Amino acid sequence: xxxxxxxxxxxxxxxxxxxxxxxxxxxxxxxDLEIExxxxxxxxxxxxxxxxxxxxxxxxxxxxxxxxxxxxxxxAIKEAIIEILAPEKRIDLIEMIKSKEEKPFVIAFVGFNGSxxxxxxxxxxxxxxxxxxxxxxxxSDTFRAGAIxxxxxxxxxxxxxxxxxxxxxxxxxxxxxxIQHAKARGIxxxxxxxxxxxxxxxxxxxxxxxxxRVTKPDLVIFVGDSLGGNAVVEQAKQFNExxxxxxxxxxxxxxDARGGAAxxxxxxxxxxxxxxxxxxxxxxxxxxxxKWFVDRIFGEQ
Numbered sequence: 001x002x003x004x005x006x007x008x009x010x011x012x013x014x015x016x017x018x019x020x021x022x023x024x025x026x027x028x029x030x031x032d033l034e035i036e037x038x039x040x041x042x043x044x045x046x047x048x049x050x051x052x053x054x055x056x057x058x059x060x061x062x063x064x065x066x067x068x069x070x071x072x073x074x075x076a077i078k079e080a081i082i083e084i085l086a087p088e089k090r091i092d093l094i095e096m097i098k099s100k101e102e103k104p105f106v107i108a109f110v111g112f113n114g115s116x117x118x119x120x121x122x123x124x125x126x127x128x129x130x131x132x133x134x135x136x137x138x139x140s141d142t143f144r145a146g147a148i149x150x151x152x153x154x155x156x157x158x159x160x161x162x163x164x165x166x167x168x169x170x171x172x173x174x175x176x177x178x179i180q181h182a183k184a185r186g187i188x189x190x191x192x193x194x195x196x197x198x199x200x201x202x203x204x205x206x207x208x209x210x211x212x213r214v215t216k217p218d219l220v221i222f223v224g225d226s227l228g229g230n231a232v233v234e235q236a237k238q239f240n241e242x243x244x245x246x247x248x249x250x251x252x253x254x255x256d257a258r259g260g261a262a263x264x265x266x267x268x269x270x271x272x273x274x275x276x277x278x279x280x281x282x283x284x285x286x287x288x289x290x291k292w293f294v295d296r297i298f299g300e301q
Contacts, residue, residue, distance in 0.1 A: 008036035009077055009297065016058065016073045023059045030055060041229030041260025046084060046267045053080035078294050084263065085290040087272030091247055094131055096218065097189060104136075104182035104190045106215055108175070110208055110243065111223035112235045113196035116251035118147070120223050120277060121191050122154035123285035124249075127275075129158065133188040138178030139164035140171035140211060143195040143204070151193055158282055171195065171207060172214040179215060192217065205242050212243045219246045221274065226250040226261045233264045240269045249285075251277040262293060 015029040030051045037047045057076035097105040107124075111117045118141070125135045137155050139162050141147040148164050155162045163178035175192045182190050192215065194208055212220065222245045224232040232250075239245055248265055253276040266273050273288040286292075 008033065008040055011036065013070055013073045013077065016069075023055075026055055026058050037260070041264075043230055043233045043260070043264035043268055046264040049267060050080055050084055050263075053083055074298070078298070081263065081294050081297070082290045084267050085273070085293065087266060088270065089272070091219075091272055091274060093219075093274065097128075097133060100218065104179060104187055105219075106179060106190045106192065106217040107219045107221055108192040108194060108211060108215060108217040108243075109221050109223055110194055110239050110245070111196060112225070112228075112232070115196065115223050115225045115228075115232075116277065117196055117223040118151050118193055119154060120249055120251055120275075120285070121151070121193050122158050122160075123277065123282050124275070125155070125160045125191060126158040126282040127285050128189055129160070134186075135160050135189045135191060136178055136182050136187050137162045138175045138190060138192040140174045140178075140192050141195040142167050142169045142171050142174065147193075147195070172211045175211055175215045209243055220244060221247050221249055222269075222271070223249045223251060224261065224265060226253045226276070229260050230264070232261045233268050236265050236269050236271075240271070245269055245271045247271055247274040249273070249275045249277070250288075254278040254284075 012029050012033040015032065016025060034047050034051060037050070038044065042050075054076055057079060058073065109117050109121055121137060125137060128135050137151060137160055139148045139151050141151070142165060145167070148167070152162050152164070163174060163181050165174045171194060178190050178192065181187070192211065194211060195204060220243050222236050222239055224236060226232065228235070236245065236248065248271055250262055250265070250273060253262060262273065262276070275285050276288050278284050278286050
């Protein structure tokens with residue numbers, strides 16, 4: 001996983017650590033690193049922020065004789081990446097759900113077609129149940145043929161009820177009914193599955209805005225395919241303009257050879273990565289941790 005990004009960062013470490021840590025050498029290595037990161041699908045604005053942080057940490061740093069210069073440079077890069085990934089506002093999902101006075105806690109999921117949104121919802125339902133919460137899912141994708149049946153099959157496997165209407169029904173009405181069902185039965189969490197949509201499809205985007213208006217979700221989560229690279233970052237920006245995104249779940253991180261989307265998306269929209277998909281099983285949804293991600297880039301996990 002993340003082999004190309006790891007290779008490029010290690011190349012930068014080698015270039016700087018072979019010489020004295022001077023501004024000139026750091027500048028030259030940063031130029032090379034910029035090209036390499038862009039080729040790894042790291043967004044341009046994220047590359048610039050990362051370069052600034054690395055330069056700030058390295059230039060002018062005094063290195064004692066006998067110091068491990070390579071370790072100094074590598075630590076500076078790790079710190080810079082962690083700072084890029086670290087959100088201004090952290091979200092403790094378990095604490096948020098527990099602290100809401102009136103049940104249910106409502107989470108709406110948005111994303112592009114084919115991002116793995118429906119499977120991710122089932123994985124999160126499984127994770128929530130493991131943490132002691134009751135869950136119901138709203139089948140608000142009444143647009144795509146087979147979407148309701150697919151969701152029902154996943155829900156059955158993780159032991160969660162689905163609230164549904166017929167295809168062509170108002171998605172906001174489905175979500176509303178799921179919330180009323182949860183209120184009546186004291187269910188802790190409602191997960192709303194919306195139709196995967198192209199961010200340029202105005203009708204579907206307007207429909208998504210209506211769901212948000214009607215349900216007033218406590219969280220809006222963007223589900224993105226990490227294999228999409230820069231494209232998924234642009235998608236997130238478009239969705240964030242339509243309905244404010246509170247958090248991100250990245251799927252297929254175990255298959256991502258570049259790592260650019262994970263490094264870019266939180267920085268681009270100012271919303272934290274909450275979970276990452278690291279496998280096909282329902283248990284393969286991992287709460288995101290910046291240090292874990294950096295350690296995996298550098299092959300330490």
